[in-house]
Amino acid sequence: MKYPNRIFGADAAPYTSHNTQQFPLGQVMELPNGKIFRYALMGGTVGVANKLYQAVTGAGAWDSLAVVTCALGASTISLTNGGTAITENNFAEGSVVEETAAGLGHCYPVKSNTAAGAATCVFTLADGVVVQNALTAGVHTMTVEPNPWNGIVITTAAAASQTAMIVGVPLVVIAVAGYGWVQTHGVCSCVVDAAAAATPADKLRPSEDDAGGVALMKCDEAATADAGEIAWNMFTTPDQDFGHVFLMIE
Amino acid sequence: MNFAHVIQGSDGDQYGDQVTALYPIGQKMVLPDGRVFRYATVAGAAGVANKLYQSSAAVANWNTQTVAVTACAIGDSTLQMTDGGTAITNADEGSVLFEDVLGLGHIYFVDRQQPTSAAENPLFFKPGVVAQFAAATPVLTFIKNPWQDIIITPGTALTAIPCGVPPSIIAQSDWGWVQTMGVCSCLLEGTPIIGECVRASEGTGGAVTVQDYTEANHADAGTLGRCIEVAPNGDFGLIYLRME
Numbered sequence: 453m454k455y456p457n458r459i460f461g462a463d464a465a466p467y468t469s470h471n472t473q474q475f476p477l478g479q480v481m482e483l484p485n486g487k488i489f490r491y492a493l494m495g496g497t498v499g500v501a502n503k504l505y506q507a508v509t510g511a512g513a514w515d516s517l518a519v520v521t522c523a524l525g526a527s528t529i530s531l532t533n534g535g536t537a538i539t540e541n542n543f544a545e546g547s548v549v550e551e552t553a554a555g556l557g558h559c560y561p562v563k564s565n566t567a568a569g570a571a572t573c574v575f576t577l578a579d580g581v582v583v584q585n586a587l588t589a590g591v592h593t594m595t596v597e598p599n600p601w602n603g604i605v606i607t608t609a610a611a612a613s614q615t616a617m618i619v620g621v622p623l624v625v626i627a628v629a630g631y632g633w634v635q636t637h638g639v640c641s642c643v644v645d646a647a648a649a650a651t652p653a654d655k656l657r658p659s660e661d662d663a664g665g666v667a668l669m670k671c672d673e674a675a676t677a678d679a680g681e682i683a684w685n686m687f688t689t690p691d692q693d694f695g696h697v698f699l700m701i702e
Numbered sequence: 703m704n705f706a707h708v709i710q711g712s713d714g715d716q717y718g719d720q721v722t723a724l725y726p727i728g729q730k731m732v733l734p735d736g737r738v739f740r741y742a743t744v745a746g747a748a749g750v751a752n753k754l755y756q757s758s759a760a761v762a763n764w765n766t767q768t769v770a771v772t773a774c775a776i777g778d779s780t781l782q783m784t785d786g787g788t789a790i791t792n793a794d795e796g797s798v799l800f801e802d803v804l805g806l807g808h809i810y811f812v813d814r815q816q817p818t819s820a821a822e823n824p825l826f827f828k829p830g831v832v833a834q835f836a837a838a839t840p841v842l843t844f845i846k847n848p849w850q851d852i853i854i855t856p857g858t859a860l861t862a863i864p865c866g867v868p869p870s871i872i873a874q875s876d877w878g879w880v881q882t883m884g885v886c887s888c889l890l891e892g893t894p895i896i897g898e899c900v901r902a903s904e905g906t907g908g909a910v911t912v913q914d915y916t917e918a919n920h921a922d923a924g925t926l927g928r929c930i931e932v933a934p935n936g937d938f939g940l941i942y943l944r945m946e
Contacts, residue, residue: 464830467831484729485847623809637946639797654924670922672917681924681925686760687760687765687843693801694801695843696809
């Protein structure tokens with residue numbers, strides 16, 4: 453079954469969550485007022501409403517995997533897995549990218565994958581997608597990433613740096629391993645780390661002190677500014693309270 | 703009446719203004735080349751074309767309020783809140799948020815406002831939306847839609863988020879379209895570098911200026927586009943707006 457590229461949802465839609473998957477991960481939904489949401493799978497901790505979420509931290513175990521020789525036009529790619537087992541369809545709706553310069557950096561969407569220990573794992577590409585240049589064992593390596601909205605977790609309070617890309621703010625509690633919508637664009641509520649007060653029209657970034665929070669973006673602030681802006685601040689909010697922000701994750 | 707989520711507009715639709723609202727505030731329109739516009743109403747003074755506008759400043763009295771008359775229970779589709787002495791007006795398409803930790807941050811968007819006696823401010827949620835949580839002592843903050851009562855950026859620090867550039871004059875209290883994304887003409891201050899980011903100017907009302915990330919405080923206003931073509935200081939130049 454094919455889903456529309458973009459669902460035009462009703463205002464009540466993002467307040468729903470599901471025990472079973474209803475849409476592809478990362479499915480885009482837009483509301484009448486221009487707010488945008490993505491369909492996500494909650495990770496191993498019960499979700500918290502109106503706090504910032506990120507993708508699951510990359511394990512690194514599936515970086516730079518050796519390819520099995522693969523012809524131009526193939527619809528599957530086989531990689532030799534390392535020591536961390538891959539479960540069946542763990543990377544469905546994710547992506548596989550040609551890492552080596554000789555491979556030209558092609559990125560392919562993954563439809564499904566087999567289970568694999570330290571052995572060959574077969575990745576089937578999305579319908580209609582085929583390998584754009586031949587891959588040679590011993591020459592090319594590829595890195596596999598799950599869909600950003602697969603197994604999301606609350607953002608970490610990481611002074612040094614974020615650990616994965618920011619993916620959105622859920623409006624309601626999404627159960628462990630449940631499915632629901634996270635907002636990526638438009639007027640939103642989010643908890644505010646106001647240790648440094650943000651005034652209206654300031655830009656906001658992920659907080660390094662409060663998990664799930666946003667904080668003032670000081671462009672000249674070493675390290676923490678590098679997390680990047682993700683929203684406009686709309687109101688001066690007391691520290692640790694929830695405030696109006698205009699999300700611009702996408 | 704339901705409107706399309708996104709109006710697929712034709713070139714030319716973005717010009718002009720209307721004395722009565724034809725669309726909901728904040729209605730989105732996309733033109734064939736991908737430029738994005740939002741439907742807005744202008745406050746304060748007659749609009750000026752091709753200059754940067756911001757939302758109206760949030761009203762301090764609508765911050766940290768509480769429910770009026772009756773509590774907001776789970777499943778309710780309306781909410782009445784106190785207003786700190788300033789009656790809530792032009793609430794349609796605005797939003798009310800449960801601010802404190804106990805309120806869990808729930809936010810609800812306003813479909814319409816029911817006029818009634820002072821200090822009760824009944825707000826109706828969007829169709830199908832109901833209260834998700836009943837806070838014992840709710841702390842509420844209301845703000846208008848970002849495209850309600852927009853004003854030209856002041857030429858000092860912004861007092862609300864930037865919200866777009868109107869391609870033609872919108873008379874005071876009238877409605878019209880402001881551009882939020884795509885190739886756009888806007889007043890320039892200073893000398894932006896082609897390809898580099900611009901932000902709202904703190905020196906010239908309605909203008910954009912160079913985004914210098916090493917510049918304390920002013921840089922924090924954040925980028926709102928990239929420079930395509932550099933015009934003389936004080937003239938209009940081309941930028942690629944990226945306000946949403």
